[in-house]
Amino acid sequence: MSENESPSSPVPTQDLAANPIPFDPNNDIGDVILPDPLLDSGSFIDAGQNEAEPVTPPNEQHQPTSEDEQGSGSGIAAEPISVAAPADGSAGSTRPPMKRNLEEMSKRPSWLPETWTIDLRVRSSGATAGSIDRYYRDPSGKKFRSKNEVMHFLETGNKIKRKPNDGEATPSKSPESKKPKKSASKRKKSEALKFDFENPPSAVSWICTNAPEETWTAKVDNKRVAESRQREWATAFQHVTQSKANERSSN
DNA sequence: CATGTCGGCAC
DNA sequence: GTGCCGACATG
Numbered sequence: 001m002s003e004n005e006s007p008s009s010p011v012p013t014q015d016l017a018a019n020p021i022p023f024d025p026n027n028d029i030g031d032v033i034l035p036d037p038l039l040d041s042g043s044f045i046d047a048g049q050n051e052a053e054p055v056t057p058p059n060e061q062h063q064p065t066s067e068d069e070q071g072s073g074s075g076i077a078a079e080p081i082s083v084a085a086p087a088d089g090s091a092g093s094t095r096p097p098m099k100r101n102l103e104e105m106s107k108r109p110s111w112l113p114e115t116w117t118i119d120l121r122v123r124s125s126g127a128t129a130g131s132i133d134r135y136y137r138d139p140s141g142k143k144f145r146s147k148n149e150v151m152h153f154l155e156t157g158n159k160i161k162r163k164p165n166d167g168e169a170t171p172s173k174s175p176e177s178k179k180p181k182k183s184a185s186k187r188k189k190s191e192a193l194k195f196d197f198e199n200p201p202s203a204v205s206w207i208c209t210n211a212p213e214e215t216w217t218a219k220v221d222n223k224r225v226a227e228s229r230q231r232e233w234a235t236a237f238q239h240v241t242q243s244k245a246n247e248r249s250s251n
Numbered sequence: 252c253a254t255g256t257c258g259g260c261a262c
Numbered sequence: 263g264t265g266c267c268g269a270c271a272t273g
Contacts, residue, residue: 126257134265146266163268256271
């Protein structure tokens with residue numbers, strides 16, 4: 001649907017789309033983490049509607065090793081509002097009550113890892129225009145549309161398979177397409193664990209920073225553990241515990 | 252073919 | 263009202 005051409009729709013997209021994300025440089029997260037080297041890609045596409053948001057959301061930590069940003073959708077659609085840093089208003093004076101809703105909506109759910117991001121997208125057309133869709137982005141930029149997809153990815157490391165489009169929409173002349181429901185001997189190769197089980201650190205200190213949000217940081221030898229490594233640990237941990245659980249249940 | 256977007260239903 | 267996922271559109 002590029003270019004809304006509804007005869008009676010001047011496309012009054014605004015209000016919700018334009019949301020100045022309050023960001024307070026004073027509001028640190030306890031001087032830990034936030035190594036985010038490059039912040040960018042907040043605003044790009046802009047169907048030239050309106051919402052020429054002068055404010056560039058200074059959040060969104062991007063991992064250097066990954067594809068970045070999605071190209072563009074179908075033209076329309078407001079700019080994706082990315083919420084990474086906790087937009088807490090310790091010094092934020094004004095807080096319009098209505099925006100509060102939006103803010104609250106962008107608060108990170110507890111099940112979402114700290115390193116992930118939430119993308120808020122406002123529907124700009126259609127019957128459901130004005131609705132807000134929430135997407136979740138992992139540190140490498142992969143996009144997920146629901147908690148379930150995120151969970152699935154967290155646990156298996158495989159992105160959930162998007163609908164392969166099937167049936168009438170794809171008249172492939174062969175209604176009798178073979179559909180191997182399960183490949184018995186084909187094991188999906190998931191990423192290898194990046195954890196040195198042979199040489200684990202002798203001691204790890206975990207520091208909890210409470211402001212503005214609960215954040216745990218690991219230290220080995222008094223040195224901060226890279227956030228990426230923490231993630232590797234988490235992945236390894238999950239993998240191991242999950243394996244154990246499987247063993248147990250199959251016993 | 253991949254990915255974004257909207258419809259619409261199930262909580 | 264919100265979250266979620268299928269269906270569709272589009273580059």
